[in-house]
Amino acid sequence: MSDLHLPRTAIIDERIQESPTIFTLRLRFEDATAQEVFEFSPGQFNMVTHFAAGEIPISIVNDPKDSHYFDHTIRVVGRVSEAMSKLQPGDRVGIRGPFGRGWPVVDASGRDVLLVTGGLGCAPLVSVIHYMMKRRNQFGHLHILQGVKHSNDLIWREQYDAWAREPDVNVLLAADVVTREWHGQQGMVTELIGQLNLRHGRTIAMLCGPEVMMLAAIANLRDLGIADHQIWFSMERNMQCGIGQCGHCQIGAKYVCRDGPVFCYSELADLMGAKGF
Amino acid sequence: MQQSAKIERQPGFLPRSDFQKLLDGIVQSGYQLLGPVVKDGAIQLMQISDVTQLAKGLTNEQQPGHYRLQQTAGERLFDWNHGPQGLKPLCFAPHEVLWVEQKDPLSFTTRLPDVKPTAVLGVRGCDLSALAIQDRHFLHAAGADPHYRQRRERLLLIGIDCAHSAESCFCASTGDGPSVNQAVDIGLSELDDGFLVWSGSDQGEAVLQRLDLATAQTQQLEQMEGQTEQAAREQQRQLPKPEELIRLYQRLEHAHWQQVADRCLGCGNCTAVCPTCFCYDTQHEVSLDGLSAQNVRQWDSCFSASHSSMGAFKVRGNILSRYRQWLTHKLAGWQEQQGRIGCTGCGRCITWCPVGIDLTKEADAILWEGSLDE
Numbered sequence: 001m002s003d004l005h006l007p008r009t010a011i012i013d014e015r016i017q018e019s020p021t022i023f024t025l026r027l028r029f030e031d032a033t034a035q036e037v038f039e040f041s042p043g044q045f046n047m048v049t050h051f052a053a054g055e056i057p058i059s060i061v062n063d064p065k066d067s068h069y070f071d072h073t074i075r076v077v078g079r080v081s082e083a084m085s086k087l088q089p090g091d092r093v094g095i096r097g098p099f100g101r102g103w104p105v106v107d108a109s110g111r112d113v114l115l116v117t118g119g120l121g122c123a124p125l126v127s128v129i130h131y132m133m134k135r136r137n138q139f140g141h142l143h144i145l146q147g148v149k150h151s152n153d154l155i156w157r158e159q160y161d162a163w164a165r166e167p168d169v170n171v172l173l174a175a176d177v178v179t180r181e182w183h184g185q186q187g188m189v190t191e192l193i194g195q196l197n198l199r200h201g202r203t204i205a206m207l208c209g210p211e212v213m214m215l216a217a218i219a220n221l222r223d224l225g226i227a228d229h230q231i232w233f234s235m236e237r238n239m240q241c242g243i244g245q246c247g248h249c250q251i252g253a254k255y256v257c258r259d260g261p262v263f264c265y266s267e268l269a270d271l272m273g274a275k276g277f
Numbered sequence: 278m279q280q281s282a283k284i285e286r287q288p289g290f291l292p293r294s295d296f297q298k299l300l301d302g303i304v305q306s307g308y309q310l311l312g313p314v315v316k317d318g319a320i321q322l323m324q325i326s327d328v329t330q331l332a333k334g335l336t337n338e339q340q341p342g343h344y345r346l347q348q349t350a351g352e353r354l355f356d357w358n359h360g361p362q363g364l365k366p367l368c369f370a371p372h373e374v375l376w377v378e379q380k381d382p383l384s385f386t387t388r389l390p391d392v393k394p395t396a397v398l399g400v401r402g403c404d405l406s407a408l409a410i411q412d413r414h415f416l417h418a419a420g421a422d423p424h425y426r427q428r429r430e431r432l433l434l435i436g437i438d439c440a441h442s443a444e445s446c447f448c449a450s451t452g453d454g455p456s457v458n459q460a461v462d463i464g465l466s467e468l469d470d471g472f473l474v475w476s477g478s479d480q481g482e483a484v485l486q487r488l489d490l491a492t493a494q495t496q497q498l499e500q501m502e503g504q505t506e507q508a509a510r511e512q513q514r515q516l517p518k519p520e521e522l523i524r525l526y527q528r529l530e531h532a533h534w535q536q537v538a539d540r541c542l543g544c545g546n547c548t549a550v551c552p553t554c555f556c557y558d559t560q561h562e563v564s565l566d567g568l569s570a571q572n573v574r575q576w577d578s579c580f581s582a583s584h585s586s587m588g589a590f591k592v593r594g595n596i597l598s599r600y601r602q603w604l605t606h607k608l609a610g611w612q613e614q615q616g617r618i619g620c621t622g623c624g625r626c627i628t629w630c631p632v633g634i635d636l637t638k639e640a641d642a643i644l645w646e647g648s649l650d651e
Binding site for chain 1: 380384385414415558563570577584587588597602611614
């Protein structure tokens with residue numbers, strides 16, 4: 001019996017500093033066979049262990065077809081991610097995964113997709129945008145909405161510009177606080193939803209960000225006639241085991257680490273927004 | 278979930294004076310034997326070999342926030358109900374190393390427990406059902422836990438009917454007792470002059486082969502049934518039906534949650550004594566030379582502040598939300614996760630709560646009293 005608690009070692013091949021507090025580690029399993037058989041889908045995550053510091057859940061952001069490596073984009077928010085930020089190429093980490101259910105890329109095939117991100121650290125949604133850009137003919141119109149608190153916070157700006165130049169791709173940016181160079185709008189990302197001409201019946205929505213932002217987005221989407229089962233989002237909870245066992249991440253009967261982190265609104269509609277649940 | 282059809286018993290009779298032979302048979306079959314003894318004023322499972330170590334003539338008072346053993350002149354060995362712990366610590370260790378890591382080069386190695394075959398004497402129906410619930414949680418196909426399995430596979434279970442109920446017992450309403458209707462290796466029912474004994478597995482049968490059991494008399498079988506029926510009638514508490522409890526999720530804003538939160542200390546005693554609670558936390562413990570570390574799993578509680586932590590933010594920032602999490606999960610969420618409620622009616626959370634909070638009363642109040650948001 002394999003021990004799902006036990007990490008496997010992976011080597012850092014590359015380290016990219018994305019912003020002052022965000023970095024990407026490009027990794028491969030030390031065991032070549034483990035790397036060969038490693039399969040994941042956008043929105044899934046690994047538990048990443050730093051020697052002695054501890055273990056944290058991190059979304060896998062590269063394309064599932066990249067068979068020789070996998071990428072984790074990490075923001076420094078606590079003790080473990082701080083320790084990880086100091087790792088260099090050649091260093092090793094422990095990896096358990098992939099865990100959870102990713103984005104409904106099969107359901108989304110042939111549809112228009114609205115992708116709404118609030119704030120930073122939304123690697124889960126970036127991974128699915130990359131996925132769709134690489135398989136452009138499988139999806140209809142893409143609306144990419146990104147909101148940040150301060151316009152200087154936005155990372156991967158060239159990426160957004162590149163996406164915007166693609167046919168049938170609509171990129172809208174919003175920041176609460178803006179500087180003069182900002183080309184996006186001022187305000188909240190959810191306010192952008194009302195400006196869209198969404199074809200309901202054809203549109204599937206994918207959301208990532210703080211729960212209040214996602215709740216506001218869901219309300220807007222429902223007003224526009226998007227059905228509950230076409231609204232998907234990635235939830236964040238205290239995830240420690242990754243296998244629906246340690247109990248911390250439960251929302252009602254769902255384990256976020258195993259049944260999510262990507263959920264359909266119709267699965268959690270009754271419990272979303274209940275304070276402290 | 279109601280219990281499935283009664284497991285067929287074909288008991289033999291073991292006179293009280295021969296009970297030591299059963300203990301000897303278990304030990305001679307290669308098991309370390311854990312039995313109920315009195316320690317620190319409560320029934321606890323300890324290693325035993327002799328019948329004189331057992332809790333003879335003792336009954337228990339168990340009420341909200343109250344546990345006392347009482348000595349009687351009786352000869353019975355199992356006239357009490359249970360102590361603070363069921364079988365949980367024997368399979369789901371309160372504190373154990375899952376793996377060790379070396380720093381240079383980084384490597385990880387599983388650390389499996391070294392467990393002797395262990396026989397447990399005097400397990401109650403509520404605790405057998407709780408073990409089945411924990412088995413489903415820790416041994417389900419996707420996430421089978423090798424540490425849990427290592428311990429679980431080495432257990433020999435000797436169940437016993439309850440001839441009386443404590444005041445905080447309500448297993449009849451959850452269908453988990455007072456008689457042992459679950460799978461056991463050996464089953465017992467205590468009568469005045471001895472025990473009815475039956476086997477439920479090849480391992481149990483192998484132990485019983487060592488004894489010279491007499492044929493059980495009809496009158497003895499009737500006494501066995503009469504005792505457990507009496508024990509069920511003694512129960513004053515009951516839980517609402519599962520299909521009613523599922524409605525707790527529609528009552529998340531009920532005013533009574535605050536009423537419970539005002540009494541609850543958030544101490545986590547209920548989750549520590551609950552035989553089904555499974556939450557755990559893992560910590561890295563680094564060696565003094567800094568060259569190795571071990572990943573340690575220990576019981577956690579949804580009443581702890583850190584249970585719902587995401588960085589500095591806590592999803593459940595107050596006692597109300599923590600009690601609500603515990604009760605809704607135990608009585609409603611578990612039904613979707615496992616097909617039955619996560620409570621087997623043992624009543625320990627009532628007995629061992631320092632302020633005597635009673636989940637049967639709280640569930641009743643939230644389901645049936647008052648408006649949703651007054």
